Amino acid sequence: GENVEQHPSTLSVQEGDSAVIKCTYSDSASNYFPWYKQELGKRPQLIIDIRSNVGEKKDQRIAVTLNKTAKHFSLHITETQPEDSAVYFCAASIMEYGNKLVFGAGTILRVKS
Amino acid sequence: ETGVTQTPRHLVMGMTNKKSLKCEQHLGHNAMYWYKQSAKKPLELMFVYNFKEQTENNSVPSRFSPECPNSSHLFLHLHTLQPEDSALYLCASSLGTSGSTDTQYFGPGTRLTVL
DSSP, X not given: OOOEEEEOSEEEEETTSOXXXXXXXXXXXXXXXXXXXXXXXXXXEEEEEEETTOSEEEETTEEEEEETTTTEEEEEXXXXXXXXXXXXXXXXXXXXXXXXXXXXXXXXXXXXX | OOSEEEEOSEEEEOTTOEEEEEEEEOSOOSEEEEEEXXXXXXXXXXXXXXXXXXXXXXXXXXXXXXXXXXXXXXXXXXXXXXXXXXXXXXXXXXXXXXXXXXXXXXXXXEEEEEO
């Protein structure tokens, strides 16, 4: 079936550095790509999303880029802070499943101060 | 946060017990979801309800039985579970039906341990 590959599984960066997480998907009809942040013991929360008619979207220190030709999208966090430490999940809408979301396995981001 | 609530937050049960998880959304949404979150695995969609009608059952074992009495409430009834069913069970809701691409809002989850 369709799945979403997410890399890396863990990422450690120094405070102030940038972090990049990448996801690939296989359904060329996918048109919605959200990113969720899940802090330890808390619920996943949407931090940014992008739709297929846009190549890039930015919200303060967070940006997402989408390459529909290559079928991959990335999360970019600049000027990382300790509170950015969490698990980040990407997801893609999969038309085969009636446009439902399929999630990546997650990336554990650790920001060292 | 009170948008999507879940009870209980933690549950320990034996393999012969029967228990239920409850989810309630206060957002006026029309679609509700049950996900299973296991360590180092992607979120797994279990069930989807649109306007309280079940539209998806991703090959979930019959020991998990969902119930959606109205568009604001969702239950997951559990019976004769296995230790491998231990996981975080997350409820979510979205404004549109699952065929749309509306944002899904998650509840805090129920941490289930099956002994």
